[in-house]
Amino acid sequence: MPAPPPGPSIGFDAVAVTYPGGVRAVDGVSLTVAGGSFVALVGQSGSGKSTLLKTINRLVAPTAGCVTIDGVDVADGAAHLLRRRIGYVFQNVGLFPHMSVGENIAIGLRLAGRRADGRVAELLALVDLPPDLARRMPDALSGGQRQRVGVARALATEPRLMLMDEPFGALDPVTRDALGTSIRALHDRLGLTTVMVTHDMAEALLIADRVLVMRGGSVVADETPAALIAGAGGADAAALVAVPRAQAQRLAALSAPAAGA
Amino acid sequence: MSEVWTRVPGLLASHVLLAAAALLLGLVLAIPLTLASARSPLVARLALGFASLVQTIPSLALLALFYPILLSLSALVGGGIPALGFLPSLLALALYALLPILRNGVTGLATLDPAVIEAADGVGMTRWQKLRLVEAPLVAPVLMAGIRTAAVWTIGAATLSTTVGQPSLGDLIFAGLQTQNWALVLAGCTAAAALALGVDALLGLAERGIATRRRWLWIAPLALLAAGLAVAIAPRLQSTRGTVVIGAKGFSEQYILARLIGHRLEDAGYRVTYREGLGSVVAFAATAAGDVDVYVDYSGTIWTNEMKRTDVPPRAGIVAGVRDWAKRAHGVTLVGTLGFENSYAFAMRGDDAARRGIATIADLARVAPTLNLATDIEFLERPEWRAVRDAYGLRFRSARPYQPTFMYRALEDGTADVIPAFSSDGRIAADRLAVLGDPKGAIPGYDAILLAAPARANDAAFLAALRPLLDHVPVQRMREANYMVDRDRDKRSPDQAARWLAARIGIAPRDQAR
Numbered sequence: 001m002p003a004p005p006p007g008p009s010i011g012f013d014a015v016a017v018t019y020p021g022g023v024r025a026v027d028g029v030s031l032t033v034a035g036g037s038f039v040a041l042v043g044q045s046g047s048g049k050s051t052l053l054k055t056i057n058r059l060v061a062p063t064a065g066c067v068t069i070d071g072v073d074v075a076d077g078a079a080h081l082l083r084r085r086i087g088y089v090f091q092n093v094g095l096f097p098h099m100s101v102g103e104n105i106a107i108g109l110r111l112a113g114r115r116a117d118g119r120v121a122e123l124l125a126l127v128d129l130p131p132d133l134a135r136r137m138p139d140a141l142s143g144g145q146r147q148r149v150g151v152a153r154a155l156a157t158e159p160r161l162m163l164m165d166e167p168f169g170a171l172d173p174v175t176r177d178a179l180g181t182s183i184r185a186l187h188d189r190l191g192l193t194t195v196m197v198t199h200d201m202a203e204a205l206l207i208a209d210r211v212l213v214m215r216g217g218s219v220v221a222d223e224t225p226a227a228l229i230a231g232a233g234g235a236d237a238a239a240l241v242a243v244p245r246a247q248a249q250r251l252a253a254l255s256a257p258a259a260g261a
Numbered sequence: 262m263s264e265v266w267t268r269v270p271g272l273l274a275s276h277v278l279l280a281a282a283a284l285l286l287g288l289v290l291a292i293p294l295t296l297a298s299a300r301s302p303l304v305a306r307l308a309l310g311f312a313s314l315v316q317t318i319p320s321l322a323l324l325a326l327f328y329p330i331l332l333s334l335s336a337l338v339g340g341g342i343p344a345l346g347f348l349p350s351l352l353a354l355a356l357y358a359l360l361p362i363l364r365n366g367v368t369g370l371a372t373l374d375p376a377v378i379e380a381a382d383g384v385g386m387t388r389w390q391k392l393r394l395v396e397a398p399l400v401a402p403v404l405m406a407g408i409r410t411a412a413v414w415t416i417g418a419a420t421l422s423t424t425v426g427q428p429s430l431g432d433l434i435f436a437g438l439q440t441q442n443w444a445l446v447l448a449g450c451t452a453a454a455a456l457a458l459g460v461d462a463l464l465g466l467a468e469r470g471i472a473t474r475r476r477w478l479w480i481a482p483l484a485l486l487a488a489g490l491a492v493a494i495a496p497r498l499q500s501t502r503g504t505v506v507i508g509a510k511g512f513s514e515q516y517i518l519a520r521l522i523g524h525r526l527e528d529a530g531y532r533v534t535y536r537e538g539l540g541s542v543v544a545f546a547a548t549a550a551g552d553v554d555v556y557v558d559y560s561g562t563i564w565t566n567e568m569k570r571t572d573v574p575p576r577a578g579i580v581a582g583v584r585d586w587a588k589r590a591h592g593v594t595l596v597g598t599l600g601f602e603n604s605y606a607f608a609m610r611g612d613d614a615a616r617r618g619i620a621t622i623a624d625l626a627r628v629a630p631t632l633n634l635a636t637d638i639e640f641l642e643r644p645e646w647r648a649v650r651d652a653y654g655l656r657f658r659s660a661r662p663y664q665p666t667f668m669y670r671a672l673e674d675g676t677a678d679v680i681p682a683f684s685s686d687g688r689i690a691a692d693r694l695a696v697l698g699d700p701k702g703a704i705p706g707y708d709a710i711l712l713a714a715p716a717r718a719n720d721a722a723f724l725a726a727l728r729p730l731l732d733h734v735p736v737q738r739m740r741e742a743n744y745m746v747d748r749d750r751d752k753r754s755p756d757q758a759a760r761w762l763a764a765r766i767g768i769a770p771r772d773q774a775r
Binding site for chain 2: 057078080081082083088093095096097098107111150153154
């Protein structure tokens with residue numbers, strides 16, 4: 001099977017978002033995300049990472065600057081047509097409670113006037129869920145299952161670009177780890193461009209190709225995971241990396257005497 | 262008893278039709294307002310504020326308010342807007358239905374999970390798709406609960422549409438209250454309550470069906486409601502041309518005379534419907550507008566209330582004045598007098614009047630500050646009251662309006678000492694009341710007169726059918742007929758009393774002539 005063409009590139013050109021009341025959530029971000037890369041946006045609450053992500057699918061409109069996908073301004077054309085080409089997964093999932101799992105997954109196809117046919121079962125398999133789940137209602141699912149259905153819904157129209165806003169935020173650690181791994185695998189298999197917002201540096205380091213650290217609306221570090229571990233990226237990045245590093249050391253220390261015994 | 266129930270189906274159909282139309286109009290108004298409210302907090306505040314304000318107006322007053330509003334609106338556009346009957350009832354009830362629908366809709370939209378809305382945007386729904394695929398189905402159960410509340414309110418309030426001349430189950434309640442025919446009141450209440458409960462139950466089922474997404478559970482009850490509505494509408498689709506509308510104000514004599522007229526017209530081949538319980542002003546205006554074809558009024562009432570005259574010429578002069586004025590100003594034809602007078606006559610309990618030595622209103626004025634006055638609902642607002650009051654310097658300790666029936670009761674049980682009785686009322690003799698003289702001639706003559714709508718002015722067959730009634734109803738016979746309906750024992754319906762009266766005055770219909 002030939003490798004699929006890589007997903008689109010994204011360009012931010014002096015993007016700023018000022019909320020009514022004068023709060024500058026995003027303060028002049030300029031950078032490029034290469035097609036096919038997996039980028040993590042990391043930062044504390046209020047750093048502007050979610051807002052920056054939402055300028056890509058126009059859930060938030062920049063008050064200055066512009067966002068491009070493969071060189072085309074996202075503001076050209078209708079917002080709903082843009083969004084149908086972009087997969088979007090977020091922490092609260094937002095499954096439609098009055099539609100079955102199958103109908104939820106097929107909604108993008110329905111909007112595009114396409115037939116679902118065997119796609120629902122295929123997509124459920126893609127996110128490691130059994131096909132008979134399609135007939136259930138969302139309120140009969142566990143949190144992890146719901147998030148997987150959210151991912152399947154986002155992938156239904158075969159978007160080349162995935163945006164994820166704290167996709168694993170509400171999940172238990174085991175589910176979180178498993179889902180993170182499958183997302184990365186899907187990204188590689190489908191050749192997507194993926195931008196993921198997370199406040200968890202460990203998750204970013206383990207899944208992404210490139211980590212952007214945000215603080216006060218600006219990108220303060222832009223490094224590969226390896227470079228960040230090696231100490232690049234400055235003080236903010238170092239403080240965020242220090243947490244999982246210290247945890248890893250404490251865990252190693254805990255297991256060392258056991259190994260020696 | 263069975264005679265009572267024969268009137269129910271027709272009135273029930275009108276009631277259903279009115280309530281359904283009002284609910285539908287309320288829905289049509291509420292839904293765009295709900296959507297606009299969801300997008301703009303300002304619109305939400307204004308819309309909910311307005312709907313709540315409407316709700317604070319008593320429904321009876323709201324119905325009454327639409328009469329002058331529509332009348333002036335009609336005058337503004339050069340006529341043609343009916344100010345009575347279906348239209349004002351429809352508008353008032355629709356406004357009434359607005360609040361519960363609007364409030365539930367706005368609340369429903371405001372409490373939707375924001376994540377679901379974000380997802381709807383995220384998958385690329387247009388605004389319309391979001392409304393149709395997500396917001397509408399999720400708000401539907403809450404909205405349905407609002408519609409259910411509105412339906413029950415509307416069905417209840419529709420009974421009051423009787424007062425603006427729209428037939429409804431309220432006809433039975435008002436007529437029954439007036440003639441103390443409790444079976445009639447009970448029939449009206451039972452039918453209205455059963456209708457409200459039935460509709461509530463069906464809409465409740467539909468609400469549950471929508472909430473639990475069981476298609477048959479909401480389609481079946483709604484289909485049943487639609488079928489019920491169709492049954493109510495079906496008879497109306499037949500032509501109603503040739504139907505005569507006979508008006509009646511809200512007391513027994515009026516009910517009886519309306520039937521007396523109705524029987525004659527039916528005999529002449531007309532189809533007849535009745536609009537009963539109309540206020541004095543409403544009855545005349547409805548006739549001028551053609552909503553009512555014919556009714557009985559009293560010369561003094563028109564003279565003082567409509568013509569605003571304060572002088573009191575002899576009876577014949579008043580009738581002639583009313584005849585000219587009605588024709589000239591409104592095109593209304595005064596067909597003729599019926600031959601009796603129903604004047605306001607101040608009356609007291611006979612023994613009480615004798616003990617106090619009161620024989621005239623002038624005597625009354627001396628002790629009035631220690632006495633209580635009970636009146637019918639209109640009297641205290643009528644110019645006649647002001648004329649008498651000012652002529653004699655009348656000041657009572659208290660003055661309270663009642664339904665006419667209860668006005669007599671109040672006098673009887675001592676709650677009141679004086680009433681403005683009706684001189685043709687059978688209860689004056691039966692209750693041994695003393696009627697006080699009017700030495701200053703402050704109260705005008707009240708000859709019963711037959712008034713016909715402009716469109717009937719040249720309807721020869723119509724006028725010919727009514728002519729035998731003219732000057733053929735002596736006051737003694739009228740009193741007896743009134744008393745048959747008003748008395749407590751061995752009561753007769755207005756219909757029976759009208760047939761008795763017709764036979765007694767020698768104008769019985771052919772098939773009943775002896």
